[in-house]
Amino acid sequence: MRYLFALLAMLVSLGSIAADNQRPQFTFTAIPDQNEAELVRRFQQVADYLSAELDVDVNYMPVKSYPAAITAFRNNQVQLAWFGGLSGVQARRAVPGSEAIAQGYEDQFFKTYFIAHASAGLQPAEALTDTLRGKTFTFGSKGSTSGRLMPEFHLREAFGKAPGEIFSRVGFSGDHSRTIALVQSGAYQVGAVNYAVWEKAVDNGEVNPDQVSVIWTTPPYADYQWTVRGDIDRQLGAGFKQRLTRALLQLENDSILQAFPRSRFVPADNSVYRAIEETATAIGLLDEF
Template identity: 60%
Template sequence: MKTVTKLITLCALILSIFVNINTSAATFTFTAIPDEDESQLRTRFEKVALYLEQKLGVKVEYVPVKSYSAAVTAFRNNQVQLAWFGGLSGVQARRLVPDSQAIAQGYEDQFFKSYFIAHYSTGLERSESFPAISQKTFTFGSKGSTSGRLMPQYYIEKHLEKKPQQAFKRVGFSGDHSRTIAQVQAGAYEIGAVNYKVWETALASGKIESNKVSVIWETPAYPDYQWTIRAGVDAKFGKGFKDKVQAALLNMNDPELLKSFPRSSFVNATNKDFEPVLTVAKKIGLID
């Protein structure tokens, strides 16, 4: 009997060692929507990966993607367990993977906004009223962008009472906010919609020629970017892992890391915070 008991104990010990080795060997992967120049994103998120490795005690890898939809797909397929999503892409991802949760957002993401920008040739100037942009050429950012497509389209339809394709001479999708700025500045499009943070960062770094392109209108505030974690991470990385990830993000206080987002800090987020985004997406037909 003692021999059997010892054998059972030994087997349990071996199993425990195997599980621990397997858990520690697992790589925690994350991605981010490609809303800016790829080299800037890689620099930012490889630093985030190092920070998370130190805080979580597991190997962490940043997985770059080429599009917003690719970020959502990677999350759905469990190629990544964490993602820096925009409001719309986060809603889409959580609908595809039930029980996934928004766990942190930038302080500024609670009241985000989009800028409408115009080429100087339009003669348009900044106004609190919705600008006279009918029959101009217009570019959004990515088709899946909250600040570069969803909210701008909502306000276009609200004020012009037409779909963008009927309201403008030509409609484009640049792919990201940096390209939107470049295209409007070059005159390829007369008007564009852009993430206000990307605009202000580009302006501060001298990348915008203010005599060629300027802000003409800003949207009311709405919730946007957030970190969303995939359901099931505790089963893969150990009990309480989700809480550890959330704590690491909320306690990210390195000025250089925060500046790269740019955000002043990260605060708690929940799925409920992004219900207004879902409502707008349904209203303009981007989500059923």
């Protein structure tokens, strides 16, 4: 019993020390679009970089799903987030006043690859053809731009039908790394994947070209961006948003940029994503009704 009380006293004092340590914190998150270990490696470097540039404590908060990233942003658990095109639109609708401040150079003309397992017998083509009918197909996350929105849009354009009616089985793998793994293993015959994640996997030797290959590429669209809450200056001091934007645009650290992979960051604003918003509305993902 005595030991228990000692333990209790210790924990209470630890709790109060932790409470004293409350300084304004700057936290950011990112949509979990691929392997978590890779994300932690990438965003820990970003946190260190921003911490040095902005002279505040910067934390990266890993999350489990796309809506989790949006919810954390909406509830002010994070003030900045690396969103995809669609999740960014959703987040900015949920938090009035928030803004897209920077995107990767490559995000101005992003692409989705359709990849197929060798056993499906599909050849690379200029357009989506009837050979896809009856195959099994996996998207990435339900809320992904490159893994769900754009591939679904183009499938509906080409076939005039919902994906569930084109394919014999439709799944949501959860993220792009998993899509590659599932199609490579043959669990799904065809999948839609973010081209940047795919090319990085190819460079790292994680893709076996005998088993899985690209069969179609979507037209380009705008994707990932850094989005910041509108009230960030009030929380972290006047001019913070400006300094943050500058820090992101001036990021030249090769190791961080390669981890994304992006060649550099360029300015962005909310209007860049209007086309994404319209596409999402067109296939019924965004409208309230």
